[in-house]
Amino acid sequence: MISIITLFPATVTSVVGTLASNEDFVLTSAKLAILETTISNYNESSFKFITPTSVLTWIRSQVAHRSANTAVSWAKTFARFDSGTYNNQWSIVDYKKFSPHKPLPSTGLLHVLEQLPYFSSIFSRSGSWKFVQKFGDWFTYEGNPRALIFARDQSTVADMKTLRKLMRSNDYQHDPLSRCNCTPPYSGENAISCRSDLNPPNGTYPFPALGFRDHGATDMKATNVSLMATQLFEGISGPTYDPLPIFDWNTTPLKENVSHIGQPLQFRFPPVVHRWPSRPNSATVAVIKFFQRAKLQLAEFVVVFEATNVSLMATQLFEGISGPTYDPLPIFDWNTTPLKENVSHIGQPLQFRFPPVVHRWPSRPNSLHY
Structure with missing residues (x-):
């Protein structure tokens, strides 16, 4: 027997030729906004428990995106046949539960699926605790600089402009939460929109993540209740540049070792909201008709x-x-x-x-x- 399920179209950030969103930023027509952040598993002895009788994350997430109508159902679908690889903290917001200027519902608006690192038993088994003992709060859930900055500044967000400012924020040379036991005594990594490319290559740092490397926030994506109505979002391409220097391939030391063929030399781009066509193009119509026919035939x-x-x-x-x-x-x-x-x-x-x-x-x- 074949079961018929409703498939929800989704807006995803991705690149040509891929089926999934490698960045895992997804807005679905069920009014779910889905994102994640990847967490490292430092316990190599746990790798022996990985089995091929599982389903990889990109497939499980695709199925959840297209079939879930609530944040909880998304999490339950995604959790099935867990592969144990590519562990993330997933956040799912159900915009159907949100009404502007009204009290927030007690349940159903936000659901967080923690693979790593929140629960203390999982945190310990992932090997993170040994890094806390060696390097301190940078490796903790509550004491990481980015967590502390969010806790301090989240109340400043009142609209899309202030949300953009927070998500693009990086004042690592002056923000006390960006300081570290380093030379110089701060790191461009310790910010919401991190820029490790700005750390001096000859600096000294207690562990590599705080030093100079090709790592940072390469864009910003955000939505709100009005944009979400039609699965739209605001995006800014490139590393943050206010008040920091614009990322420039002509001047960065990364140019010697990091391929950047086809990229613009400077990343100085304004916010953009991509407007989907009001009428689907011929390719979209063909896909819709195919699924409509398939659904009718399978149902019979x-x-x-x-x-x-x-x-x-x-x-x-x-x-x-x-x-x-x-x-x-x-x-x-x-x-x-x-x-x-x-x-x-x-x-x-x-x-x-x-x-x-x-x-x-x-x-x-x-x-x-x-």
């Missing part, structure tokens, strides 16, 4: 039968029959059905007359299982 067909019992279940087996039922009905035949004119069936058998089958898994996994 039982194309496979699967069943198990207690003896089969002991080894995770089941009996299956492929194709529409045919006893006492006519066998489904692409030669004779009127569907052949409008429904693609390349590679399918002409007739669906198959007996019941129980697939027996090999007693020892073959090379493909590894």
